[in-house]
Amino acid sequence: MPLTGSSTAVRAVVEKRNMNRFTAFVKKEFFHILRDRRTLLILFGLPLVQVLLFGFALTNEIKNANIAILDNDKSPHSQQITNKLLASGYFQLRKNLRSNDDIERAFRKGTIKLAVVFPAGFTENYEHGHSTRIQLLADATEQNTAISLTNYATAIIRDYVTDLNPNVQPPLTIDVRSRMVFNPELKGAFVFVPGVMAMVLLLVSALMTSVTIARERETGTLEVLMVSPLSQGQILLGKVVPYLLLSFLNGCIIIALGVFVLKVPLNGSLLLLLSETLLFIFLALSIGIFISSIVDTQLVAMFASLMAMLLPTIFLSGFMFPIESMPKPLQLVSNLIPAKYFINIVKGIMIKGAGLRYLWQPTLVLVGMSVFFMGLSLRNLKTRLS
């Protein structure tokens, strides 16, 4: 029965009913999530798998690359250089070669990534003060690996020479010294933990909300809800609240995995990091609601979420490929990718220990985007069909 009149008692009853309505709706949403194995798997399996995959398997750091040595010199020097290479942790010895033909064969088979060749007379030349050579051959089918391997090997060999003759100045007059700031060990986890976080939060928040609203539309339950005293705002909020909570939990899991398992530092404020995470989740949810307000079916919602968000997030946010090396038009497009700003913020807080004073710009962009999408969705709010 509708309640009319304006006495405070009546108003209190109305408010209580409104609250009951809303909690019943949120409860129902939790039932949907907790009873659907696929949803649960995406919610909690995905972040775990992603972080661990990127952390341990899909890494571009060089570890234990297979190399072969062709030692035509067989001297203490060649032996010591070999030992130094193998002791670095970057390389492991696959085999000792006997001839130049073996090199090609080994590369063809793909068993080695790098071959180190000591020419005959290497020690003799060196000790008589003549210039001497070591040849490095790398399998450049993976060009980045090849470049890294030869760089590492060159550096190690140079170190060896410097150690041998600490007093002899190299002929170079310019001494270049580089220092890797913030990430001296060049750990890949520093890059992908923020990236995975952005990806998972976007996926869970935006994809899930857009799909669940589309599902209600498909099953016809949305029609019944619309012909109920529930307001559209209550329906939307009821959809947002559970996913906001679950996504936040997800964000915390990823941060914990990053810090405790992958040893990403947390130099900045945890509170700031969590607030920025909440902001990003809110943005992702607004995008999800926006998508659901313009599509009709779960399938389209899923497709739109994946195409419009996941792919750009992976390719254009700077997560996988550096934005600076993209062509100009794509660089401009990357400015529209929310994940780009979030990744910068997370990196800033966790690794550089930056505060809001340095991060206010990307934060402001995220706030602006949230307002934009929420505004659009609210404008698309309908009290009726079509």
Add this chain to the structure above:
Amino acid sequence: MDAIIIENVSKSYGETPAVSAISLSIRPGELFGLIGPDGAGKTTLFKILVTLLLPDQGRATVAGYDVVKDYKALRQLVGYMPGRFSLYPDLSVQENLAFFATVFGTTIPENYPLIQEIYSQLEPFKDRRAGQLSGGMKQKLALCCALIHKPEVLFLDEPTTGVDAVSRKEFWDMLRKLNERGLTTLVSTPYMDEASRCDRVAFMQTGTVLAVDTPSAITNRFTKPLYAVRATDTYQLIQDLRLAPFTESCYAFGEFLHLTVKSAAVSDRQIDSYLLDNNHRNIKIHPIQPGIEDTFMALMTQPEPTA
């Protein structure tokens, strides 16, 4: 005042008209049927009445409230069961009912007497997920959910579509019982045999109402003689009868053909001899009383609706 008043309501989707200038009045406490084939505009009319769609033209009131202006108040007063299964398949029977009760600002105990008879059949399965119920059970649960807030007017859009014959009959028995308590009910169906269960029916086709009356008055409009005809080769029979000079119309109804002849002067012997001339065997002919389907077929083929 009438429970539902529809005045000159039109609605089109783009260029396609779905409902064209329909006017209807439904009295309080009536069990009123909208009968018509798919695409007749029944669902569109329902959605306008339950405030889900805005009419392009005309106005309508339900329980005295305007469907456009007073939609908020109206949404508390109507019970609506859309055409397709519209419950949460992953919630149990009990959870579905409790959810809709709370959403409509009530509780199951508060209005239990209203649904008791229907819900008692579902109670043994109250912890079963709604998605795992049979078609008939789903309809019963959906009806309970639409009734739980004690609506003043009940809208059921094709509630029996896709439900087996026994469950359909049961469902109509339930509607009749609810109606006896004074609940105004508007129900749509594509099954013409269900029309006779209503107090009054409106026949709809391509967005217009062809006729509105009680089921018996509607069949009384059928004035021409009607025969049930049967022979060995049904297909050839229908072809030949449609070509016969005395035939007004001929349709298949189960194992018999229903033949309407142009005047009372045409006798069954005349039909028999015509069929013998056309080499039909095992011919059976007998005059029958027109049913509601015969009337609808006749109305559909008439050039102008007789409202």
